[in-house]
Amino acid sequence: MPTALPPAASDRAWFPLFAAWTIASISTLGALFLGEVMGLAPCVLCWYQRIFMFPLVLVLGAGLFPADPRAVRYALPLALAGWLVAAYHLLLVSGFVPASLVPCDAGGVSCSEVTVRWLGFITIPLLSVAAFSLILLALVAALPRKHP
Amino acid sequence: MNKKLFVALVALLLVAVFMGATYVYRAEKAQQAVSLAARNRDALVRAHAPTLGPAQAPVHIVEFLDPACETCAAFWPLVKQLMARHPRDVRLSIRYAPLHQGSLDVIRLLEASRLQGRYWETLETLLRTQNAWTEHHTARIERVWPQLGGVGLDLARLKADMASPAIERLIEQDVRDLRALNVSKTPEYFVNGRPLPEFGFDPLVALVQQELQAAGRAR
Numbered sequence: 434m435p436t437a438l439p440p441a442a443s444d445r446a447w448f449p450l451f452a453a454w455t456i457a458s459i460s461t462l463g464a465l466f467l468g469e470v471m472g473l474a475p476c477v478l479c480w481y482q483r484i485f486m487f488p489l490v491l492v493l494g495a496g497l498f499p500a501d502p503r504a505v506r507y508a509l510p511l512a513l514a515g516w517l518v519a520a521y522h523l524l525l526v527s528g529f530v531p532a533s534l535v536p537c538d539a540g541g542v543s544c545s546e547v548t549v550r551w552l553g554f555i556t557i558p559l560l561s562v563a564a565f566s567l568i569l570l571a572l573v574a575a576l577p578r579k580h581p
Numbered sequence: 582m583n584k585k586l587f588v589a590l591v592a593l594l595l596v597a598v599f600m601g602a603t604y605v606y607r608a609e610k611a612q613q614a615v616s617l618a619a620r621n622r623d624a625l626v627r628a629h630a631p632t633l634g635p636a637q638a639p640v641h642i643v644e645f646l647d648p649a650c651e652t653c654a655a656f657w658p659l660v661k662q663l664m665a666r667h668p669r670d671v672r673l674s675i676r677y678a679p680l681h682q683g684s685l686d687v688i689r690l691l692e693a694s695r696l697q698g699r700y701w702e703t704l705e706t707l708l709r710t711q712n713a714w715t716e717h718h719t720a721r722i723e724r725v726w727p728q729l730g731g732v733g734l735d736l737a738r739l740k741a742d743m744a745s746p747a748i749e750r751l752i753e754q755d756v757r758d759l760r761a762l763n764v765s766k767t768p769e770y771f772v773n774g775r776p777l778p779e780f781g782f783d784p785l786v787a788l789v790q791q792e793l794q795a796a797g798r799a800r
Contacts (some may be wrong), residue, residue, distance in 0.1 A: 447584070455591060462599045470603045497588060 446502035449575035450493055453508065453568045457489035460564040467549070467557065476544035478522040482561050485515030489568065502577045509572050516565035522558040607779070614776040617763055624758035625771055626674070629751050631700050634664060634672035639796035640789055642673045645759055645769040648691060649681035649720035653768040654708040659782050663789060670798045671789065675704070677755040678767045683720030686743070688752055690725065693742035694734055702732050 464483055467473045475483065489511055496504020524530045526547050547556050618625060625643055644660070646653045664671050679685045687707065694703035706728060707714075714724035726736065742748070762771075770777050772788040 451588065454588075455595075458592065458595050462595055466599060466602060466606075470606055494588075498585060500584075 444500065446505070446575040446577065447497065447500040449571040450496050450500070450502070450504060453512075453571035453575070454490065454493035454497060456564055456567050456571070457486060457493060460486050460561070461490050463560070473548050478518060478525070478544045479557070481518045482515055482522065482565075485511045485518065486561075486564070489515075502575055505572050505575050505577070508568075512565055512568045512572055516562070516569055519558060519561035519565050523556075523562050526556055526558050611776075611778050614763070618771055618774055618776050621758075621761045622774055624761040625774060627676070627754065627758065629754070630674040630676055631695060632672060632674045633701065635669055636672070638670050638672035639798055640667070640671045640792045641773055642671060642785075642789065643676060643771040644673060645676045645678040645762075645764045645767055647678050647680050647684050647767040648687045648704070648707050649684040649711065649715050649718070650678075650767040651711065651715075654711045656768050656782060657705070657708045660785075663786060667789070667793065667798075670793055670796070676758065677752060678759050678764055678769065679752070679756065680765075680767055681715075681718050681720055683722065685752065686722040687714075687720050687725060689743040689748055690722070690739065692748040692751060693739045693745070694732070696742050696745075697734055697738065699732055699734055703729070703734065706732050 461483075464475070464479075464486065468475050489508055492508050492511065493504055496502075496508070521530065522544060525544060549555075549557050626641070630643070642660070644653075660673065664673060677688050679688055691700065691703055691707065694700050707725070710728040713728055714721050729736070762769075766780070770785050770788075772785070773792045775788060775792075777784045777788060
């Protein structure tokens, strides 16, 4: 069993890894802008999405140099978990999940309340679902192929 | 190698965009606050507000304060020092921003102490002993009473006065004014009608200095 993957495999994986890293970085800075600059307090669900998004910047960043397609193995669980929380949050603000089920108001910030709506439909949970979806797609594209 | 450079440049670009957006956003907010305060000058300066310092002082600080706010308590000694440095030129008015749970009762108490001529002693005692009567950002009036021993208040009268409709009207006016001025955090300072460009004690000192200079009183 080879300890290092052939150069071709790592070359092919580099760009999708880089794309995923870029999206994670933009999302992280965006979340920090909303929270620290605009002063919007993150609700509990936002915190869980941050918990899964922020480490992606470091894990994927470490996977870029040297190009290491196995970074996907470590990033995928984070991206998947983040996607699930974001999808739940989006369903919640869209009214598909009753808000009474959410243990959110302990910190005083409601998760079901929409604080930002750009262009009439872009909400923070929608951006989060989009970001996690794109990261997942990029990670799948970077998955190492089985050698024949 | 050039991949490393490329990623470094992208990272740099992202951070630069973040910092640029932060700068633009803050500048815009500060500008909005300035014009909001200018348009609502009436809401800022009310005759009913407790005021310290000479009436003719050229620099007037209006502080929106919540007695249960930790930062307000931390800033109080600094503000007193600032006033002591300019005893003839700086005046301070207190407006209320009851943003913490339970602070309405404490504000009623403060205003009732004013009727006994012991407002500033009471305010100082409340802020100094704040830890003893707040818990998880909630003010507990029942824990305030034991702190007031040294102030020399007539507690029976104080409790009766706290129900006064005049005090209720004053608080309601302050709450209307803080909404008009979009005060959402405490302490919030306005110096001669201008909000702080950014939060902090140094920006407050700088703004006071500017106004002193404008009035020809700077040293």
